Amino acid sequence: MDYFIKIKPGVNIYINEINPLGRKTILFIHGWPLSHRAYEYQFNKLPARGYRCIGVDTRGFGNSSKPYSGYDYNQLADDVRYIVDALNLKNFTLAGHSMGGATAIRYMSRYSGYGVAKLALFGAAAPSLTKRPDFPYGLPKEDVTEIIQATYNNRPQMLKDVAPMFFYKPITQALSDWFFQLGFEASGWATAECAKTFRDEALFSDLAKIQVPTLILHGIHDRVCLFPLAEAMKAEIKNSILIPFENSGHSLFFEEQDKFNMELEQFVG
Template structure:
């Protein structure tokens, strides 16, 4: 088992981050979404490695095989963990690929630690620039939506994950882009996360304002989002992020749900490989 060790800033507790490192070439760091783990990238790994990239994926603290401390699931701490990955593996000329919640870590990393180790950025279905509706963020998502999510998580986390997964992949009475066994597999990946991590990370991605982080980005950036995303609505996220990063390449996948890393995997992999080169 491969782990990167870091120290929790508030408790002093050692936190182990589970990671996998494949291939050779320019490093591509895959940052997973909520409430999944690094295993969500299964359908990207082969194509990226075969295209000549070194691919690193890791589990966010509280998820997958990483340590599950009781606290510290704010974005500064999560980004510090990403920094530990970059430093420990001495990654340079890297491409950061942040999916959904992972987009927050990617932009906060560049804002906080700079682009010395990073040459390109990819945001996929990302929560940036600021998800929660506020007086100065009229296009955001109403707070009641997040409050209801929290209530359902605390009441029956697995039932919540089951329902959330269907919306995540755009499953309904007419459309079934993911098989029932695969849907159950993704639910199982999410169920491994610590309940406290699932809750606290939801608070983090809902309430963290990344507008200043996004505006500080100067490196080449690719933004990808599905126009049928019912989890992170495109108008509240990537549509706005694309106007805040100079010369960003913005690709909208028609009919794609949030979980386009599976439903639109061939298109995504092709775009990732072309941009990373």
């Protein structure tokens, strides 16, 4: 079923919930610049296995409201808390891809993991997507700045250019069109502001505050959130497990969907 959760006047978050009576709940947060529909190949399978799957369009993306501000990690984590409270979620698995993974980490830190039994991170943009003086493993900040500038100047071309970065192997025109369609549902300003967030913000101090079992799934060929980010998360998050995806880039939930679904199901239990 589909519905909206009101965060505040003028800001409504779109929810796609599948199998509301499922035995265990997974709340999925998508990555930039996509929407809940990126998890299509999880929503096709996991509800049939007895899971309640809740897909969220974060503010500015998909079917959600597109306010002009509020795209830092704190606000995005606050939005997740509104959703958790509105749905009275307890003992659920919080799952996030890319920037959605970073948002999930900030939620765990900011709200002491309220309601969360387990955390699942997929190609997460943490502890820092970009290089820093004491963290040489991310992308050059200049690369993200170019994406931001392209978003302001020619967003359709930016989406076309960025799409191949998400995948390990060369992609078909159909897959490029799918990526473009999901990305173009977002607002231009949200696309740019979120890119500024994952360029400039970091989550080093958040990782040690995570106190629940954590699954880290990461493509070894990821060209967006490089694989050393996964190793850094594994080193800092207590009770975490890292599973490399040998044949995936940033879109491991698509490129190795059977393995992805199996690992997630086994982890959630």
